Amino acid sequence: MGEFNYLQQLPAIAPEIGLTILAVVVLALDLYLPESRRKGTAYVAAFGLLGLAIVPFIWSPVSGIDSYWGGMVRYDVLAQVFKVMILLAAGITCLIAVGTHDLARKGEFYLIIIVSTLGASLLSAASDLIMIFVALETLSIPLYILATFRKGDPRSVESGMKYFLFGSFASAILLYGFSLLYGFTAQTNIYAIADYMTSPEFGLNAAPIVVSLVLIFVGFGFKISAVPFHFWTPDVYEGGPTPGTAFVSVASKAGSMAVLMRFLIAIFPAEFVINGQVMQEFWIQLVIVLAVISMTIGNVLALVQKNIKRMLAYSSIAQAGYTLIGIASIQTMYLTDGMTDLSQTAAAQGVAAVTFYMFMYTFTNLLAFAVIVIFTEATGSEKISDLAGLSRRNSWLALAMTVGLLSLAGIPPAAGFFGKFFLFNAAVTAGLEWLAIVGVLNAIVALYYYLVVIKVVYVDRHEDDEVPIALNMTTAWVLGATTLSVIALGVLPQAIYNWALSSASTLFA
């Protein structure tokens, strides 16, 4: 590594430094500004976050140098993509929150979002067990607070408590898994661990490695809300303030997906073999099982929901299942016969598919939640049946909702179609045709409940049919921009997908 050079190391964490400064500024503004002008805090936070999303482009990753800050973080294209994604998600969340009466003037809400974003952003780049854990907690603890944000509402308090308890358990189990890995190898850097484990000195048999793997999976499975670690999801989605829910559903999931891919690929490469047993197969089997049950249970439970936020919670569990299909496709990491470049391997396509999926999911889910926030703000209801007549009350809102739900369902021209296509393409390339079939059948089940909501919006009548819902300037812009992004990603996905593919090649370098 040579001499430690600050200027060379700084770009790797430039967005995080910016976030820290932004957090201090928001805190100060919240104290300084009078109540009447406190909306300014929200705009500072929102545009600060959106502005920071440019930072990873200004200092883009330098090829050849991946490891920064003594191996604590990596700054490669994968980290770049996910950092941009998370910062955009946080910025849009703040803009959504500005439109609500209860959050617009609460500086602490924005502070929580910024700190949590800091954690998610670090998580997507972390390459050391210690760093992963610290980033994960920085991400999670603000979110526990966020869940209990509506203090007066018993559902909110309950959900926060549940989230906290489940989260602490999951973290503890994750930490136990980490400590086992550390015990086996005396290393904390994940690449150093991998190097040691694949070296001839390593004498352990497979069982303890598998145990640590499973323990670590519990921790990550909780964050991405895969079944069976999903129990907190519907309660937190329903209980938390809706913009906060939107943030939980995208940013914290994106960060965890990034670190999950990085971790699995680094520690269990294809050449890691113990007694003739390829270790990679263990986690692939595990991911396949989680993918199938997450998709199926998520979708089936979503069918019966009456509350739109709970429905989206179960749908997000199912979406995590689809994403895991992409992770399960990350198997053969090396060129086989007849392949000319790395991007044709199932592994690269798997990583790229997951990355693209999270990218489009960020916009899609934020869009769906933005509509719900506006609707709830106007009517005070979160029931699906109360969405009736929405197309008569505000046809733009109805159209935005439709685009969001179609994207979640994977119907063109919304982005979800390409998202799912890339995932299934990776699965078929990896020889998992049956998993792709399970995926598409699940997509049909999912289509049912999304279509029911669209039907309610367009067909059903409501007693308040004739009362229009007005959009204010900010929310109209947010809705318009996210809707257009979803459609743009669904029609011209090339640029983002290629970016995601290049992130894959940095992982296997």
Next chain:
Amino acid sequence: MSFTFPVLTAIIFIPIVAAVIILFMNPKQRDLIRGTALSTAVVLLGLSAFVYFSYNGEVNRAGGLLEAQEQLVADGGDLIGSQMFKDGLRFEEKYTWVDTVGISYHVAVDGLNAPMILLTGMVAVAGVLISWRIEDRIREFMAFFLLLVAGVYGVFVAVDLFLLFFFYELAIFPMYLLIAGWGWEKLREYAAMKLTLFILIGSVIAFVGAIAMVLTASNFFSSEAGAAIFAQAQQSGLLSTTAQTFSFDIVQLTVAAEAGAFDAIGYFGVETLTFATFWFPFIFIGFAVLAGVFPFHNWSPDGHVAAPTAVSMIHAGVLMKLGAYAALRCGVQLMPEGAQAHLPWIVFLTLVNVVYGAFIAFRQRDFKYVIGFSSVSHMGLVSMGWASMNVIGMTGAGLQMFSHGAMTALFFGCVGMVYERAHTRDIPSLGGFIKKMPWVGFAFIVGGLASMGMPGLSGFIAEFPIFMGMWAASDSITLQIGGFTLSNYYSIMVIISALAIVITAAYVLRVTSQVFFGEFDAEKYPDVGDIAITDRVILLLLGVPLILVGMMPFLMAPMVQAGVNPVVAMLGGL
């Protein structure tokens, strides 16, 4: 061709742009909305007719496509089918789209889809006209209708498998909303959901098959034998010099299919299984669901009855053809070996369609259900034509797609006009309507005669070759189930389905006599009067082609033949 205006792209994107513009209009300006929708549809019809007649000129001129195809067959070679297919494409446009995964925007017209494009244009105009008097949210209705039309056009002209699926699924959603939002209150939600789920289940499984197919083709082209074929195809201009091995392009997949990429035995480690024999049923039936193949036809009558008239017209008239067309394009053309293995039993399903559909249609009291089930019956004939696997039978099926499309849209138009004025579709309680609505009565009779295959109308031109093709195929096709061998059964099927034509005649005559003739009850139906000028345009637009094609089959038959020749060549039948 010196004319480089991107006609097909215009055909796809004009309705999309118009739909977006309409969504931005003030919902109170109904006339503006209707006018925009109508002028869009008329422009589409004009462009479609231009494409159709240009292509027809290509086929029929001296030294045209058919002669070129004969020359190709006479010359012989390895890749005749692919060469014929590639040479038959006109108005071709190809741009890269997501080239990292081999997806391109590749559209073109050949002899099979040119009639379908014309049909879509006709039904689009008819659909806008018949929805003229819709009151409720006409802005959204027209916008979704145009989106649906765009999706349909997209599927027909796509020469890229991914693009085909993209538009296929794009078309489904506006259709759902149109049926659920503007359909018949009693049935619409159930029927719309059933229809959407049925159609999508079939297509998404086919989609996984398509991805697997592309991967198999890519692996084949990367192997030594395949690379030689790839180079050969690039040399002869079949594939571009920049082509990648991993590609969804249908021309490239056709080359792979003809070179035997999907016929390697030992798929999934089963010795008797090849890629084609495993995936063919999934892909063919997956699409044929939309063509109403038994036992997956169940969504169709309910869907047609529940839909508003314009959507019934486009659905039965055009969308069911999408299924049959895609089943041929992605199933038979790309997996000829699978077709030879499976169509001999799938033909039984189509026979059930033909006979059972006709019987059920005969039993209905609801006017619209009669037409709905008659569609199931007639679309069975299309699939049966594909199953004949020879030029004459498939040409008949191609003609039947057009003939049935125009005819059934005409029927649904007639039903809609009767229902709009009588407010009931119960056949026994109607009667004598020809006195009040002579145009509708006459149009229905023309459609009915076409439907029962009366010579001089398009139905005859279409159905007779199907039966002839089936009869001709009878000698060469055998079906083995276990140790039991069935041969010469195609001729028996012809006899049974010819009997179904008698049933068709029976239900058409029954409806005609009960609805249009007999006593008219003026007290019961005070609103019934003659139809508006827009309605007459619809009837003319859809009825006249039935007669034209019937009297002058050379307007369409050679073109369709030029379209099916490559497929038959792939099947080894030329």
